[in-house]
Amino acid sequence: MAIENANWIAELDANYPAAGEMVSEGDDHIRQDKRVLKNTFQNFGVGAPVTVTPAQINNIPNLAPKASPAFTGVPIAPAAGTGNGSLQLATMQDVQNVVANASLGGMGLPSPSGNANKFLGTLDGTNYGFFSLRDCLHVQDQKANGAGTGAASAGQNFRTINTTLENSIQGASVASDEVTLPAGTYDVTGWAAGGTGNYRISLYNTADSAYVASCMGLKGSSNGFGVFAGRFTIAAQKTFKVVQDSAVIASNGFGAPASVSTIEVYLSVIFRRLPS
Amino acid sequence: MKYVTFNPGTRELTGAYIQPLRAEHANFLEVSDEEHANWVNLRMNAELTGTEPVEPVDAGEDS
Numbered sequence: 001m002a003i004e005n006a007n008w009i010a011e012l013d014a015n016y017p018a019a020g021e022m023v024s025e026g027d028d029h030i031r032q033d034k035r036v037l038k039n040t041f042q043n044f045g046v047g048a049p050v051t052v053t054p055a056q057i058n059n060i061p062n063l064a065p066k067a068s069p070a071f072t073g074v075p076i077a078p079a080a081g082t083g084n085g086s087l088q089l090a091t092m093q094d095v096q097n098v099v100a101n102a103s104l105g106g107m108g109l110p111s112p113s114g115n116a117n118k119f120l121g122t123l124d125g126t127n128y129g130f131f132s133l134r135d136c137l138h139v140q141d142q143k144a145n146g147a148g149t150g151a152a153s154a155g156q157n158f159r160t161i162n163t164t165l166e167n168s169i170q171g172a173s174v175a176s177d178e179v180t181l182p183a184g185t186y187d188v189t190g191w192a193a194g195g196t197g198n199y200r201i202s203l204y205n206t207a208d209s210a211y212v213a214s215c216m217g218l219k220g221s222s223n224g225f226g227v228f229a230g231r232f233t234i235a236a237q238k239t240f241k242v243v244q245d246s247a248v249i250a251s252n253g254f255g256a257p258a259s260v261s262t263i264e265v266y267l268s269v270i271f272r273r274l275p276s
Numbered sequence: 277m278k279y280v281t282f283n284p285g286t287r288e289l290t291g292a293y294i295q296p297l298r299a300e301h302a303n304f305l306e307v308s309d310e311e312h313a314n315w316v317n318l319r320m321n322a323e324l325t326g327t328e329p330v331e332p333v334d335a336g337e338d339s
Contacts, residue, residue: 142292144316144330162291163315173295263316 003028009040117168131275137172138165139179141192141267145259149266152195152246152253158204159192159242159254159267169273171237178206179240181271185233188213190242190269193225193255197248201226203269204243205234212240223256242267278312279304280327287320289327 003025004013017029044050064071080088082097108128109120115130122128141160143149149160161177171182190213192201202214213230226244246253255266281291281301292315297304311318311327318327 142316147316164292164294167294173298174291174293175298175300 003032006032006036007039009036012036132168135169135273135275137167137169137179137181137271139163139174139267139269140165140265141254143257143264143266145261145263146257147264148252148257149193149195149254150252152197152199152244152250154246154249157244157246157253159201159244161242161267161269169271172271177241179269179271180237181234181240181273182237183234184273185231187229187231187272187274188269189227189229190267191215191225191227192242192244192267192269193223194244195224195246195250195253195255197246197250197253199226199244199246199253201228202243202245203228203230204241205232205238206241207238211243225255242269277306278309279306280311280315280318282320282324284320284324287322287324289315289318289320291315 004011004016006012012033017025077089077091079091079093080086081094082101084094110129112120112130118130118132120128121131139161140163141149142163158177161174161179164174167173169182171180173180188203190201190203194201198219200214200216203212204210205212212232213228215226215228244254255264257264277297278292278294279297279301280289281293281304282289284303291301292307292312293301294312305320305324305327307315307327315327317330319330320326321328
C-alpha cells in the first residue's frame, strides 16, 4: 500500500489509508498524522488552549500590520494623560487637555500680566519680550483752577512735578518732584511756565549734576514759558528734575494762574524711550 | 497702579501718579481713572478712605 510521506497538513491525502489496507500499517499513519500536526501547529497547546474561532482566524488578513498601520473607521486608544512625554500615542482627549492648559509661559514666552497695550515680539532675534510702540512717561505740574505757583528764588529752582498722565516705561516713576528713568535712550520735550525776570528752563540730571536739555534764555514776563527738547542716553537708572535758573526773585515765578475754570498746568514734560 | 498722595493733616491731595508705589508716598490712595484725571479738584474725605470734591480756590494774583 502507499503511505504518503507528509510533514504538513496540505500534504496529507484524505483517501489514505484506503479500505483493505493492512492493519500493521496503522501505526505508521498515526505517527505521520502526529508529525503533521506538531509541524503545522508548533506553538499551539503549550500552556494554554487555543480559543479563537475560525471566523477570528479567518479575519487575521484584515487586521492592520504593526508596521505603518493605516487604520480606518474610528480607532481609539487609551488617553496618554497630562505630563506624559513617552512615545505613547496621543488621543484627541490629550490634545484638548494640552490646548486647554496651554499658556505663553508654557511655550517659553513671557507672561502677558502687566503688559496691557503692548506687543509681543523680539528685538534681538533670540528672546521674546513685550514692547510698546509708545514707551512714554508724561508728567506735569497741575494745580486747581486759580492756584498760583509761589515765589521763585534767584538761582536754581527745582520745579514741581506732581502728576503722571501716562507711564508705559517699566521702571519709570516720579516722587519728590524727581523723575526716575531706567537705562535707555530717550527723546524729551517739555515746557514750563516762568515769571517775571530772566530765566531758563532745563532738564537736569540730578544723579550726575548735569544739564540734559535747556531752552534759550528768556526775558521773563507774567505769561512766559520756556520749551526744551533733546535726546540723551543713560546706561543705568538716573534721576531727573526740571530746573529753572532765575535771575531775580519773582512772585508766581513758575507761572501765573489762568483762572479760566479749568485746571492750571505749569509744566509738562514727555519722555519717549526709543527701542533699543 | 494709579494713586494719589495726600497730606493727612490737611486732607489735601499732593500728587497723582501712575507707577508702582514709591516708598516716599506713605500716604496714598489708589484711585479710579476719573479721580486720577481730576485730582486737583479733590481732597481726602474726613475718614481718609476716599476722595471728595473740593471747592475751587480763588484765583491767585498775577505778578
